[in-house]
Amino acid sequence: AMQWLGIILNMTLVTVLILMFSYDTQHMEKKLIDYNEKIRKMASVDPLTGLKNRRSMLEAMESFIKNGEIEKQQFSIAIGDIDFFKKVNDTYGHDVGDEVLIAVAGHLQQYMNDKGLVSRWGGEEFLLLFWGMNGDNVFVELEKIRSKLENIKVKHGEHVISVTMTFGMDEYDPSQPIEYTISSADKKLYIGKKTGRNKVV
Numbered sequence: 001a002m003q004w005l006g007i008i009l010n011m012t013l014v015t016v017l018i019l020m021f022s023y024d025t026q027h028m029e030k031k032l033i034d035y036n037e038k039i040r041k042m043a044s045v046d047p048l049t050g051l052k053n054r055r056s057m058l059e060a061m062e063s064f065i066k067n068g069e070i071e072k073q074q075f076s077i078a079i080g081d082i083d084f085f086k087k088v089n090d091t092y093g094h095d096v097g098d099e100v101l102i103a104v105a106g107h108l109q110q111y112m113n114d115k116g117l118v119s120r121w122g123g124e125e126f127l128l129l130f131w132g133m134n135g136d137n138v139f140v141e142l143e144k145i146r147s148k149l150e151n152i153k154v155k156h157g158e159h160v161i162s163v164t165m166t167f168g169m170d171e172y173d174p175s176q177p178i179e180y181t182i183s184s185a186d187k188k189l190y191i192g193k194k195t196g197r198n199k200v201v
Contacts, residue, residue, distance in 0.1 A: 051126070052120070061129065074171060075129060076129075077129055077172060077181050079186055080142075085123075088161060105120065107148060116131045135171045146167065146200060166193050168184075168186060169188060
């Protein structure tokens with residue numbers, strides 16, 4: 001009887017250990033999955049504004065083009081740049097500059113919610129991707145965004161900082177790589193900057 005009791009106890013102990021080990025393994029696995037998801041998100045999101053970063057925006061565009069979803073619907077790209085942003089940083093400091101970037105990003109995100117994607121392209125530049133819209137439609141949308149952005153006010157002590165933005169845009173040309181459209185939008189942004197700012201080209 002003692003022998004049986006010993007066997008049963010041993011088996012119980014082994015079972016408990018196996019259960020504990022498998023719980024630990026599952027727990028570790030879940031932790032690992034969460035951690036990987038966190039890293040993936042960190043790699044794809046701009047930490048300051050919470051928008052997509054340049055890399056994840058390029059990946060999104062490439063995958064849409066690859067999946068052939070673009071054949072069914074055209075899209076257009078715009079690059080927007082905050083006017084005189086360096087002056088804001090130099091006058092009020094980088095913390096205020098960051099507040100301006102966050103305010104602009106929030107407005108763009110809200111506006112683009114059902115129209116396409118928006119990313120922080122670098123520095124004070126944002127790239128907007130409009131689904132199923134040709135250049136004329138996007139011009140109208142960008143004019144709306146541009147005039148809305150004029151209402152942004154960032155307070156700093158007794159100072160109130162207003163924001164304007166210049167945009168360059170172009171329609172995606174399926175016969176060219178995506179970089180071609182991005183570069184074209186960028187050139188138009190440069191023209192906008194050179195010819196008075198706070199406009200859509």
